[in-house]
Amino acid sequence: MATIRDIAAEARLSIGTVSKILNGKRKGSRSDVIRNAQRVYAIAQRLNFRPNAAARALVRRRSSMVGILLRNTQAHRFHFLAAFELILGMNERLQSAGYLTTLLRVGDIAGKDREVPRIFQEKLIDGLIIISGMPPDIVAKIETFFEQAIWVESSVWHPNNCIRRDEVATGELVAQALLDAGCRHLLWVGPPPVASSHFSVAQRLEGARRTAHVAQVPMEIHEPEDPYIISEELVRGLTPRTGVIAYNSLIAQALANQAGRFGKNAGRDFGLVSCDSEADGAVTFPQLSRAEFDRFGMGVAAAEMFLRMQSGLIKKRASQLVSSQWIAGTTLGLY
């Protein structure tokens, strides 16, 4: 592995000078200066020279690395797939700003058994981006160690440094669409709310509930243990006046599949909307009327937030709520 010292020796220059040349810190145009630079470039290239990032980080006092923290649990696998789009968005923006991203996953079992991620044991990253909710002890650790943290789609919500989807508005949006289409009663199908639920579970329902309330339309709530298993009874109860609100598009797809078995079609025999749109859903179930949400874009926005924070231009960055977009589809119901 060639070092700057090897280049200096070959070029018969000091390592300081080589460093300056390689970092473009000279602007002179004297012929010997130019020639030195060209010699150095040539040697560096021939030797496959690449500066040692650790040495650089040490002297610059920053690593230009950002950590992306995920929760490491089996139960969150779908959320994880969605998280990937966020991550790719962050990666895109951060990579182009010269940052490297490192994926960190933190377990769920609190206490001594839990392996403490290396990131809490070493000074390594310049800052942290946290995706989704975290257990309280992890949140506490983050707040002690990382001044520079951005919370994305997380249960943590401060006036600053947070970004998340406006889930209440999403619930309102889809419920209103069903009402506008003529539905006279609503039916919510979502996962059971538990303490560790993602905030979207409660907020989407809350938004739908509000809208139903204002319109004085009744809303029934289904929160089965496994929301992807749709009961026959539920399907039998569907009428053209029913507007089903699925928490996400997987539930919507499962419901449409099950309804199909009983000869019922979403859009013809009942109304169906989803609060969310997973990547695959847009391909396999494009007719689904739904609220969509640009996760990649939010990743970019979160990275932007992070970069501004790093630049020190502003110590704090006001939190952002991101709106959903409406995708009409054909499963809305009667007009």
Next chain:
Amino acid sequence: MATIRDIAAEARLSIGTVSKILNGKRKGSRSDVIRNAQRVYAIAQRLNFRPNAAARALVRRRSSMVGILLRNTQAHRFHFLAAFELILGMNERLQSAGYLTTLLRVGDIAGKDREVPRIFQEKLIDGLIIISGMPPDIVAKIETFFEQAIWVESSVWHPNNCIRRDEVATGELVAQALLDAGCRHLLWVGPPPVASSHFSVAQRLEGARRTAHVAQVPMEIHEPEDPYIISEELVRGLTPRTGVIAYNSLIAQALANQAGRFGKNAGRDFGLVSCDSEADGAVTFPQLSRAEFDRFGMGVAAAEMFLRMQSGLIKKRASQLVSSQWIAGTTLGLY
């Protein structure tokens, strides 16, 4: 930010001693030795001390970081979602071995416009894990800069350091299942093969073709521009003796959706299998008969390969082919 020097000052010990204590490099039991250690621990804790990773990496001559290289293209989004499971598997294993993973994405546009990822410009990672195919110029760059590289699900296939799914066997597996179920003609539905196609496109088809050939059963091939759009004509042609082989479960789901509109049911009115099973598919279309594949597990295996390589126990690690598993489902067809 506290450094080891701060601790040394407070503890009235030399920084070398503090370093040794913090790294558990002493085993004496003299009372003053023990007391020193405890003082140092206490001070480190109080000061929120974490060793500087860059300094450590510099002196140890290794960063304990692994790069995971992905291809950055719009066209690969579905592949990317699958890649995430691989990544999580790698991350799991590597994190527990004290490695940090950094996500690298490399663009598709060759030539000067393409931003050279920082990873090719700095000495930073101990090794690289490459996921999926890469353009030739990138492959060349990797081979010059990284001796320690593992190729995962990639078009690159050497006798060593590679791991991928056995796609020919997968094609054989699903085709045989249809034949065993009594299908008398097969129908392949997949993406059009182009130069940059993933190797699985050609290999799955190849496997199916071989099996059909051996059984002397005809096989028709559909490779529409957009394989997720299933034509009415195709659906009309389906009979109980037809065995449809979908390249992946998204295509299978799209086909099942479209067939449903014409009152045709997979498993009753025709046979349907998928060569692959995306995460979402298992939830929304559990009845689908398909070949499955543990991506997380492959990620772990790839990480394992990497770790052995790093440990230097073996310079090269023989390449591995991973088999698919058969998930029976109910869409197979007549018996």
Next chain:
DNA sequence: CTGAAAGCGCTTACAG
């Protein structure tokens, strides 16, 4: 512009 020197924060032979 160029070079010698100090220093980033650690680890690790080497004496004591």
Next chain:
DNA sequence: CTGAAAGCGCTTACAG
């Protein structure tokens, strides 16, 4: 065990 010293590979004031 402990401490002083060298060194990991760079960057950057400071003189010249």
